[in-house]
Amino acid sequence: MKARRMKRTLAKSPEAELSVEKTAHSKKKNKFRIFSKMKVMSLRSGMDIPFLFLVLTILVVGVIMMFSASYPYAFYHNHDSFFFIKRQLIFAILGVVSMIMVSNIDYTSLHKLTVPLLGTSFVLLILVLFMPAMNGVHRWIQLGTASFQASEITKFAIILSFSHFISLNLHRMHTFRYGILPYLLILAPTIVLLALEPHISCSVIVILLAAGMLFIGGVKLKWFGMVIGAIASALIYLVLFTDKLTYANNRIAGWLDPFGSSSGVDTWQTRQGLYAIGSGGILGLGLGNSRQKYLYIPEPQNDFIFSVVCEELGFVGAVLILLLFALLVWRGMLIAIRAKDKFGMLLGIGLTAQVGLQVILNIAVVTNTIPNTGISLPFFSYGGTSLMMLLAQMGVILSISRSSRMEKS
């Protein structure tokens, strides 16, 4: 296996260099000059063009759809149809700039950021609990006119710290002391703090990301079995012997019967989202023609934006967007697997999996496949700071790709 891969890589390299020469000498292929220039920087230092292309495509589609979805809401609530798009556009541009900047930084220098970032994450998670509640939850930290979710930092901190520690202790991952304990010490307080906000959906993402990274890092499968068993028995206990989960129970009732009128269950958002998706049919009502965005779907520019996408672009449009996301995940994973070191690999996989998980969970919520919980759709949902951070993280992946051993155009 090892030998075969080596051979393939070796076999590819001259071929790639050949094509670079060809392009450089060909007047016909002027339009590829930018790509060519990047390539000229050599295979090892060039960034991955397909990934960049996918990010930018999804970003453009996302911003357009955000504009369409937010238009009526902004009209009625902010008396300015362009209220959201103006902010989103600014952050998108800043985000792309920071992505390019980050992509030029050597990601290995992020090792040094691990502890400060982890510290910041905890500070913010504690700080946010003292922030005024919005809709009954403490998630937002206000910074002047802008605000951001503390958990956005947390997710990155978890990915970074896990990548850092796992890459350092890879050969000891099978032990409890090095394979489980440090991560438990990071994860447990994080989850507790998130639960206090409360922010269940983020906890789920954090747990899934952590589990995935530990899995790749080589933690023994029996630990997973034990944790899954513990969680399952805890859940069974809570459901059977306490009423601590009534809140969740109601959500599950609403999930199972979104059109029912059971008391105490607010399924308005889910129901309106489903109406929108169903109304789209195969080809959709056309861009800008969603009816459900007219105040039926609450805040259509946020978590439920995909239902507006389905209504306007139909099944075909929705599947094309899903395909773009799938390709992004595929390409991101490929970059990570071919990274020059374990740290880069783990970081790349963590960041890519975060995007993939959020997309899958968000759309699963919107399509009522799982109970409703607040997860935003990357690149689509409104939120300036989170979009900028997301793009910066994509910059990290691009940085990894610069030293990744693969064809990059």
Next chain:
Amino acid sequence: MAKGITIRMQRRSMIVLVILVFLGFPMLVCRLIALQMFQGEYLQKMASQQQLRDTKINPRRGTIFDRNMNPLAQSATVWTVVLEPSYIDSEEKRELICSGMNEILGVEKEKLIKLSKKKSCYTIIKKKVESDVKDKIVDFKTKNGITSGLRLIEDYKRYYPLKNFASTVIGFTGADSQGLAGVEASYEKVLRGEPGRILTARNALGTEMPFEYEQRLDPTPGCSLKLCIDEAIQRFMEKAVEEGIKTHKVQNRAAAIAMDVNTGEILGMAVKGDFDANEPFKIADPAIEEKIAALPEEEKAKAKNQALSQQWRNKAVSDTYYPGSVFKMVTASMGLELNVVNESSNFNCNGSIKPFEGAKPIRCHKHSGHGSQTFVKALCNSCNPAFITLGQRIGAENFFKFYKDFGFHSKTGIDLPGESGDIFFSADGSMAPTDLCVASMGQNFSITPIQMITAAAAIANGGNLVQPHVVKEVLDENGNTVKKINPAPKRRVISKETARRVTAMLHENATNGAARNAYIPGYRVAGKTGTSQKIGLSAPGQMDYISSFCGFAPADDPKIVMLVFFDTPKGDHYYGAAVAAPAFVTAMQDILPYMGIEKVYSEEELEKINTVVPELIGKSVGEAKNTAASLSLRVVVVGNGDKVISQIPDPSSHIPKDGKIILHTDSSSSSSIKVPKLVGLTPAEVNKIASQLGLNINFSGIKLEEQGVASTAQSIPEGTEVPMGTVVTVNFIHHDSTD
């Protein structure tokens, strides 16, 4: 493999990748397929339901015309005033609109404020607002710059320009312009038209989306109707029925139907004890309203409903009654058709008859008996024993066969709502012997007036049962005929010959028989009177009566048949001959000339007929005298001129032979006369008084030399000052008629 990326790491990464890309995403695609393809239609429907607002625009309802295109029911544009609470976004605006509407519409302000706070996009504050008020609202809106929150929507209001006129036949409409009675109800689908719609997309707040979704579908106006009813004929009938009700203190309303005998077209249908179709929910009879007002509170609503359904009820098609002796024309037809009797068959009447062994004797209305009589005489006497005998000759089976043929056993199918059917002795037509006896004289089974007149029309038109109908044509909005309603006769009931013979007998009856009160000189009336008993409503155990007359004219070529029907007269008389026949004459003596039916006088009639006053103005006195003498009229000359400058009575009025014409030859006026009381006298007495005073009398309802008649009405009231020679019409009826 640089920097220790192990194969296990790669393998496990691939597992994560596969879970995400090959499990997560396909799962989402499956969900989308389920939602967008399989449940799409359902979800879309649910979405549309909440997104679309459907506002109905009422169509213009068709007009109802009489047969000469005089409008009887019309729709005019009115307005519905609507509040749009979701557009009232400030207290200031609410206050402005509510106080403005309070001022203009008179709706309570608190109520308006409450409505304006309702969570809806559309609440009606007043319906059927007229154009002048609408203009005020439009002014109010422009003055205050109100562009939203208050809206006017076009609607229509039904007007009945002639008010009570034919209201039970035309009917009326409800709050949503839906026909509730009469032709308005039976032709609802034709008149209504198709409502239009404004389909507006709305957002979750209920306000319209500011963008492109609004679709308007224009309403299709309803078709108009041209009735068979002739406004003039209807008017004559209503007048006659109203007079009859007043004169004879009729307790339970009255009706008259006039029909074209050959086509079944209803030329007039007067039901009195009616209502103003513009205000159908108001109790029209002030006496009843007072009575209800006096009732305890909890009984009022019920009593009011009862009174309303009573005044809306079309007696001519919804009431059933014993036809009584009027039915004898049908029994006679059966007898002649079956050849079990002829005009000269002899019947003996000694005041009662024992129809078969062991039966209770049935009395004739003339207790002393009619003696020996021909069949013609028996009909003219309306002799009960004679018709019982005839009934027995016909037999129950034949009786029921003809009963069905004449259309009594099924509804006529007239195009009016609420038609009743008959009530016969048994469903299969079997009758006990006594039943047959009383049935022969029209008792103990119930039919509707419209069934009776349809049967009479069959006798009049030579034996065909026609389809009675009220609507002649359906017209489109531009007045073009869409459909002509010309139903073919249903079937032949009796032979032409039988019909002719019965008609001749009925003509005799209305000339010299019990129905001679229906005699109209020159118009050859044929008819039959009827007085039927019914269980009294006014007091328990007391019998009440329905007085009716059914007749047609002219007997030699019948054109129009009319049934007059008074329910429970409580005046001096209750016999059909005394109550219904005069009303028939009152109406027919106007209707027949109006229809252009020519007078034909028999020799005998010519002898006694009134003369038409000639035009004498401008002639010399001598000439005038000669002309008058040639017509056996007398002349009184006033003044000293030699030419006639004016005359009383006016040319072409009718005065009896021997009447006086006063001729003025200069401007000196002759003395005026006070009209004396001319009611309750014999013709001879009236004649005497009149000639003493210099008045001319027009005798109505009798032949001059007749005995047993008394005057009942005079055209010019007692005490009026009139010039000498004025014509006073005096009505007479026979008092010895008993049926």
